[in-house]
Amino acid sequence: MPTPPLSAASLPSEDLPARLLVKVCGMREAASLNAVADLEPDFLGFIFSPASPRYVGDVLTPDLVHGLPDRVQRVGVFVNESTAQVQAIAFRFGLDFVQLHGQETPAQCAELRATGLRVIKAFGVGEAFDFDALGPYVPHCDYFLFDAQGPAPGGNGRVFDWRVLEKYPWPVPYLLAGGLRPEHAAVVRNLRLPGLAGIDLNSGLEIAPGVKDPARVAAFFDGMGRTKAA
Numbered sequence: 001m002p003t004p005p006l007s008a009a010s011l012p013s014e015d016l017p018a019r020l021l022v023k024v025c026g027m028r029e030a031a032s033l034n035a036v037a038d039l040e041p042d043f044l045g046f047i048f049s050p051a052s053p054r055y056v057g058d059v060l061t062p063d064l065v066h067g068l069p070d071r072v073q074r075v076g077v078f079v080n081e082s083t084a085q086v087q088a089i090a091f092r093f094g095l096d097f098v099q100l101h102g103q104e105t106p107a108q109c110a111e112l113r114a115t116g117l118r119v120i121k122a123f124g125v126g127e128a129f130d131f132d133a134l135g136p137y138v139p140h141c142d143y144f145l146f147d148a149q150g151p152a153p154g155g156n157g158r159v160f161d162w163r164v165l166e167k168y169p170w171p172v173p174y175l176l177a178g179g180l181r182p183e184h185a186a187v188v189r190n191l192r193l194p195g196l197a198g199i200d201l202n203s204g205l206e207i208a209p210g211v212k213d214p215a216r217v218a219a220f221f222d223g224m225g226r227t228k229a230a
């Protein structure tokens, strides 16, 4: 089992975000969706990419998403989908955010934002990641999301070396993703990185693709010292 790539103590001292946001992604069937929603994550994510083993298909119905508590932000995950199709799905499921994991352009981010959706643009991070290349996206995104590189556009279960993010230069806050598991929680709890707003949990907390283990999600929340919002 891979270990965390580094210890929080080895990271530079930056201001800690007041409370790290938590997104739990790849939800689809009612039982684990409702059990995880009861733990009060900030975001719940749904994969609308047909190639993914977590594709919502017919399992996730719009009423399940509409029935979630108002405090949870609903995120649809897309890979190289047209603006019209993203917009149609977002309307049907009542999405608040779209998370874009393909080669979506800054112009498409701007188009989607103009429809009232909030935009999370995901990037796969390698050793020599070029943060300058993100400049054109900065005015059009609410969050960036940094994930490991892998064969699939996302959900690879791989952890990258978070130290790359020490050089993050932009004002757009970001979510840290990629293979996070309960054993990372204690490190994440004290993580100090510029621009870090939250984390994204996915394949590391599953019983099977698209079926989260609420006990593992709860163990992660406990490990990072997260309590329910007052």
Ligand SMILES: O=C(O)c1ccccc1N[C@@H]1O[C@H](COP(=O)(O)O)[C@@H](O)[C@H]1O
Pocket (backbone or CB within 6 Å): 025, 026, 045, 047, 049, 052, 053, 054, 055, 077, 078, 079, 101, 145, 147, 152, 153, 154, 155, 156, 157, 158, 177, 178, 179, 180, 200, 201, 202, 203, 204
């Ligand atoms: O989870 C998927 O199958 C997926 C498919 C296509 C695009 C994104 C996907 N998931 C996102 O990938 C990251 C990292 O996931 P993991 O922790 O490595 O499993 C996360 O942001 C998911 O939202």
